[in-house]
Amino acid sequence: MEKILEVKDLHVTFRTYGGTVKAVRGVDFHLNKGETLAIVGESGCGKSVTSNAIMRLIPNPPGKISNGSIRFKEKEITRLSEKQMRSIRGVDISMIFQDPMTALNPTLTIGTQLVEGLQQHRKISPTEAKAKALDMLELVGIPNATERLKQYPHQFSGGMRQRIVIAMALICDPELLIADEPTTALDVTIQAQILELFERIQESTGVSIILITHDLGVVAKIADRVAVMYAGKIIEVGTKREIFYESQHPYTKGLLNSVPRLDLQGEKLTPIDGTPPDLFSPPEGCPFTARCPFAMEVCDNVYPVTTARSDSHKVDCWLQDERAKQLLATAEK
Amino acid sequence: MLKYIAKRLLIMAVTLWVIVTLTFILMISIPGSPLNSERNTNEVVQANLEAHYNLDEPYYVQYMLYIKSIVTFDFGPSIKQPNQTVNDLLGRGFPISFELGIITIIVALISGITLGILAALRHNGIIDYLAISLAVLGISIPNFVLATLLIQKLAVDWNILPPATWSSPAHMVLPVIALATGPMAIIARLTRSTMLEVLTQDYIKMARAKGLSPWKIVLKHALRNALMPVVTIMGTLLAGILTGTFVIEKIFAIPGMGRYFVESINQRDYPVIMGTTVFYSAFLIFMLFLVDIVYGILDPRIKLHKKGGA
Ligand SMILES: Nc1ncnc2c1ncn2[C@@H]1O[C@H](COP(=O)(O)OP(=O)(O)O)[C@@H](O)[C@H]1O
Ligand SMILES: [Mg+2]
Numbered sequence: 264m265e266k267i268l269e270v271k272d273l274h275v276t277f278r279t280y281g282g283t284v285k286a287v288r289g290v291d292f293h294l295n296k297g298e299t300l301a302i303v304g305e306s307g308c309g310k311s312v313t314s315n316a317i318m319r320l321i322p323n324p325p326g327k328i329s330n331g332s333i334r335f336k337e338k339e340i341t342r343l344s345e346k347q348m349r350s351i352r353g354v355d356i357s358m359i360f361q362d363p364m365t366a367l368n369p370t371l372t373i374g375t376q377l378v379e380g381l382q383q384h385r386k387i388s389p390t391e392a393k394a395k396a397l398d399m400l401e402l403v404g405i406p407n408a409t410e411r412l413k414q415y416p417h418q419f420s421g422g423m424r425q426r427i428v429i430a431m432a433l434i435c436d437p438e439l440l441i442a443d444e445p446t447t448a449l450d451v452t453i454q455a456q457i458l459e460l461f462e463r464i465q466e467s468t469g470v471s472i473i474l475i476t477h478d479l480g481v482v483a484k485i486a487d488r489v490a491v492m493y494a495g496k497i498i499e500v501g502t503k504r505e506i507f508y509e510s511q512h513p514y515t516k517g518l519l520n521s522v523p524r525l526d527l528q529g530e531k532l533t534p535i536d537g538t539p540p541d542l543f544s545p546p547e548g549c550p551f552t553a554r555c556p557f558a559m560e561v562c563d564n565v566y567p568v569t570t571a572r573s574d575s576h577k578v579d580c581w582l583q584d585e586r587a588k589q590l591l592a593t594a595e596k
Numbered sequence: 597m598l599k600y601i602a603k604r605l606l607i608m609a610v611t612l613w614v615i616v617t618l619t620f621i622l623m624i625s626i627p628g629s630p631l632n633s634e635r636n637t638n639e640v641v642q643a644n645l646e647a648h649y650n651l652d653e654p655y656y657v658q659y660m661l662y663i664k665s666i667v668t669f670d671f672g673p674s675i676k677q678p679n680q681t682v683n684d685l686l687g688r689g690f691p692i693s694f695e696l697g698i699i700t701i702i703v704a705l706i707s708g709i710t711l712g713i714l715a716a717l718r719h720n721g722i723i724d725y726l727a728i729s730l731a732v733l734g735i736s737i738p739n740f741v742l743a744t745l746l747i748q749k750l751a752v753d754w755n756i757l758p759p760a761t762w763s764s765p766a767h768m769v770l771p772v773i774a775l776a777t778g779p780m781a782i783i784a785r786l787t788r789s790t791m792l793e794v795l796t797q798d799y800i801k802m803a804r805a806k807g808l809s810p811w812k813i814v815l816k817h818a819l820r821n822a823l824m825p826v827v828t829i830m831g832t833l834l835a836g837i838l839t840g841t842f843v844i845e846k847i848f849a850i851p852g853m854g855r856y857f858v859e860s861i862n863q864r865d866y867p868v869i870m871g872t873t874v875f876y877s878a879f880l881i882f883m884l885f886l887v888d889i890v891y892g893i894l895d896p897r898i899k900l901h902k903k904g905g906a
Contacts, residue, residue: 318805320801320804320805349807349808349809350807351807352804352805352806352807353805353806353807353808354807357805357806358802358805360798360801360802360805362798365797365798365799366798366799366801366802367799367802368799368802368803368817368821369799369821369895369896369897370820370821370894370895370896371816371817371820372896379803379806379808379812379816380806380807380808383806383807383808383809383812384807415896415897417896417897428802431802431806432805
């Protein structure tokens, strides 16, 4: 399968008055063409920072990509000039943000905001641009598109606005769409509609999607693969099946146990105790140690090596080590 | 929209009427009369003069006469400046005052907004600190102090610019600087702070994610939203500039309306007081109306024809 995006050893830091926040600390993942990768994790674990880094939208100062590589097709994103980056943003890679109520400029019409990306990047006449905008509104399911183009954001509901934002992101036919919690701010019924829209769009355009969320329900619905993030690291990654049915990391298991599931009815929901570590001075070892029911001495001191359980399934956890398995086995006897 | 404008015009007329009435009450309640002076005038002459200017009539008749003069926009002759009607004075003074005011507003807006944007874009940089210092200075130095300083340094000591009157563009420089610095500083500070806030908004991030250039983002997406508070305080600024013109015109010996206004009060020149007051008030009220219209154009969420709304 063709890899469209490959992130290696990505580090992002923010210098603040209180010290340096190590928001992303060595993230590796890739995205295949046409698939949907979900990045999940509690809030504050670095999901948005990771996606902003791919777009090179980390505010600098205070933030900075301090190490690592982001390869998008043949291009090394971290080395592009700001000008080169502008010709990628909105054209090759697009982004959707969490809150559709604030992502649209209240003082400009929907039409203006839809076509400005097109006009920036393509040589296109105003009539052609408008026609394309109408097509896009139709694609995302907004009726009366001709009328709607002349309206302002406050004349639309939250769900409608998110559809418009999606139309805006897709208007230049990008190959990669990064959606940062696109449904978090919406009602449950609207959430389902928006997720269906993503699926439909992916079918018709073949766009690859990175979906950031903290909602495993969303993941279950549309992801192909899942990366689980914790304290600035990806601690487990696998296909949706592998993550939902064969998860290995205690954190992943904890996440799964803390949401209701149709296939495991009757089981008790147990939230994960404790809070994530402080990213000013993250622990040397596994960041989950303090909250982990299986923590061993080694976990405190050394970050686990990555264990590949299959081509697609990888875990950063000392429990995967043969010695730990023996230990557990004896403990069970 | 038309209904809104009609309603506003009516409110403006009522406001003007209140101002006129208050002015009239103040006018007759301050001691003295235009015809009293140190010279002892013959009683018959005095009575004749009073009759000529209708000052012998009861107050309500005088009041009605003033109202009539306002409605017909004919304020009659000045009492103190014979052979001149109030309309003459206004016609001569207003264009000059208007020029001073408008140039001042334009200079204050353009320089204030530019300074504010630059400061926000270079947040915590040298330009930002310079702009803030300039703004603090501009806000805290009264315009008459600045005017005197400017005349002393630029006109008298260094002889770069003319110190007074209004006869060429070079003559306009000092009075405009003196009058515009305060409003400019206020506008710069406000633009900077709202711009900083607007730049953190999601729609700005969205615009960046679309690959728009920084200038396009600032001019198309940020500025309009950042200017909203500036438009809101325009009313106050306009009133400030208008009263500022009295002082500045006096200091720079500019033959505008301000001089007549101030002198007319000292001399109890009733028709001129009435004329200038009505003129200034009507002008200010109209400008405030324009500000509201501009506000409605800038922010589509404000519906001018409807009250309240979403
Ligand atoms: N501009 C910033 N300045 C300082 N710290 C930041 C900034 N942006 C993000 N961070 C820090 O980076 C960490 C990860 O944030 P984020 O990626 O937004 O989390 P989430 O997974 O909820 O999207 C947080 O601890 C946050 O405090
Ligand atoms: Mg986030």
